[in-house]
Amino acid sequence: MDPKTKKAKTCWNVPASTIAEQTFNPIRNIVDSMKLTPNPEKEMIALSIGDPTVFGNLPDPEVAEEAVIAAVRARKSNGYGPSVGCKMAREAVAKHISTPSATVTAQDVILCSGCSSALDLCITCLANPGQNILIPRPGFSIYKTLAESLGISILMYDLIPEKSWEADLGHMEELIDVNTAAIIVTNPSNPCGSVYSQRHLEDILALAEKYKLPIIADEIYEHFVFPGLKYHPIASLTKDVPVLSCGGLTKRYLVPGWRLGWIIINDRHDVLTQVKSGLVRLSQRILGPNSLIQAAVPDILEKTPASFYLETLNYIKRNADVFYERLSAVPGLVPVMPQGAMYMMVGYDKDLFPEFKTDIDFTQSLVTEQSVFCLPSTCFQYSNYFRIVLTVPTEKVTEACDRIQEFCSNHYTDVLNGVNGHQH
Structure with a gap:
């Protein structure tokens, strides 16, 4: 016929x-x-519910409110922008994220509609149906939701409660096979509230280096650590392992509904060239996050008082x-x-x-x-x-x-x- x-x-x-x-x-x-x-x-x-706004007892910073109001009144941020985010906002994020051992530029930043969108793009770009990614257990359920919807399997490495929820490195290594595409590392952690030491992160990186696996770092709680402890961006601890770091305004600035997240492409030896192009193409499915919040990002990141x-x-x-x-x-x-x-x-x-x-x-x-x-x-x-x-x-x-x-x-x-x- x-x-x-x-x-x-x-x-x-x-x-x-x-x-x-x-x-x-x-x-x-x-x-x-x-x-x-x-x-x-x-x-x-x-x-x-992991929403700090529910009870009204933890207000967002006044600087953030004023920055958004100024963006509205300026009437310059009401139109479409680049799918990866406007340059001014990406430059501000790059400055905010960069460390002496892991410097990034605006070209390494892709802005997304919240951190969950950033995770979605990373998983979609790094793995194909039939492959698998390693995720923590207990772990944030969105990893499983995103991966399995695409036909990507998840393999769950155990966290050890007696060690403040450190990853069971032996179990992690056992799970890695020829179909493993990436390892997700959550630090600081939802749901555990753990903050990994430099040594533990370096041990995870050693495994990633051994098996040549990129890391998706869920770092939405960056710097959200209790007094006396230190947050280490995992990308700052390696010169070899490529890291896609996902973060955003949601938690630290107490504004989950503003939906502004980012991917930081920490390339090592240009091994993520194709991935970077792929992330840019995937960003074109959404055409960029909220333009008003993007306009406010520089002031939010630079002027929020300690x-x-x-x-x-x-x-x-x-x-x-x-x-x-x-x-x-x-x-x-x-x-x-x-x-x-x-x-x-x-x-x-x-x-x-x-x-x-x-x-x-x-x-x-x-x-x-x-x-x-x-x-x-x-x-x-x-x-x-x-x-x-x-x-x-x-x-x-x-x-x-x-x-x-x-x-x-x-x-x-x-x-x-x-x-x-x-x-x-």
Whole structure:
């Protein structure tokens, strides 16, 4: 039959594409399927969403607001710009990101619609269907969502809670095979709040160098580290391993809805020449991020006072200290003290809470009885933990701890010693 021959269909059949069918967000799927019915006698305390703006207690910097207002009033940033972002904004990002050992220029920067868009472009550009990328476990679910939608497999290397969630390097090396296209490294970490030492990052880089694998560095929480600790951009620690570093304004500046992210192409020995061209072409699918926010970027990055960062970090660190001290004293709970970002992972001994088969059951019951909502670690491809967000108002931290303690007291069951409920 002539392929040009038209034949009327007798019924509608409009299927979704393969990519659409393969796109699956674990967090949304799990949360949407949970039976979240809060206790009507207790106000809901949501410790679940990594959005620092939810409670209104952590305002964005005034400098940022003024910069956006000025961009609006100037009426010079209302049109289309380059798909990779306007030069002025890219120059500001390059200056902000550059270190003595890893200097980049505007030509190495691609601006995106948030860090998730940056990750999307990097994964799409580095891997083909049938290949795999290594991601951390527990890890941010977007890596899995993005990769599997494209037919790219994910292999999850374990993080070690007893070592402040350092990567299990032996496990990472075991997973690498001929189809591995890249390693994703998250530092500082969501959901763990870990901040890697220079030595640990260098050990990861040594593996990447050994197997000649590029690194996708999720560094959206750059410099978001507690006092006494130091953030090391992974690209600053290597002269050989190519690194695509993904970041943005979202977390440090407390403006997730502004959707301004970036990719920093840290090329080594010109091995990313094709990748760089590919990222530029992929950026043309979106045609650049928000033009008004781009216009504000130079002032935001250059003029935000250091006191703003310090006050934000001190606030979150104080909350982390309270959560850690209080929850450490609850039998059956094992919180892991974070070193940065805005999260804490809390483990529970499943043998002491036998009525809960999974962490989803545990957190769902916590909502039903105490109106405290934490994300189950199943959202991060892990089990028997839950993640709490540290950006809530301090008075809610104490109340949340009281409720979690009461919940655990009611359900604690030490079978070996014949103790259950309130008796311990």
